[in-house]
Amino acid sequence: MSESKPSVLFVCVHNAGRSQMAAAFLTHLSEGRVEVRSAGSVPADAVNPAAVEAMSEVGIDMSAETPKVLTVEAVRASDVVITMGCGDTCPVFPGKTYLDWKLDDPAGQGVDAVRPIRDEIRRRIRGLLEDLDIQPRRAP
Numbered sequence: 001m002s003e004s005k006p007s008v009l010f011v012c013v014h015n016a017g018r019s020q021m022a023a024a025f026l027t028h029l030s031e032g033r034v035e036v037r038s039a040g041s042v043p044a045d046a047v048n049p050a051a052v053e054a055m056s057e058v059g060i061d062m063s064a065e066t067p068k069v070l071t072v073e074a075v076r077a078s079d080v081v082i083t084m085g086c087g088d089t090c091p092v093f094p095g096k097t098y099l100d101w102k103l104d105d106p107a108g109q110g111v112d113a114v115r116p117i118r119d120e121i122r123r124r125i126r127g128l129l130e131d132l133d134i135q136p137r138r139a140p
Helices: 018-030 049-056 072-076 111-131
Strands: 007-012 035-040 080-083 097-100
Touching (some): 007 018, 018 049, 018 111, 049 111
Parallel strands (some): 007 035, 007 080, 080 097
16 A cells, blocks of 8 residues: 555446446545545446436435546556456556456446445445545445
């Protein structure tokens, strides 16, 4: 880990659902104590509206977020890289921690289908914060 604050990159194919929700939860729950990035190997044009709605239900606004393209620089600058179905497109560098979170893809799903994915991401983010030795914010 870097001496200042740890940095985490979330990667999925479209950077429109899972990785956006994970980044939003980590940003919120770490209260700025983690540098957070998200990206996609083939970014969508916009964040999944059902993911935006599901996150707004727990008090997190993702409406201004936009999908970003995965770059080698983003991976190089991150201590932890968490992939969510991006396969082999993520560059690998020595000394990084790589995790692969198997999560359902919210693409094309309504908010009812996205809520359980959101809740599982929140659970995993809380575990990640424990692993990083950072006390998470209480809510949401």
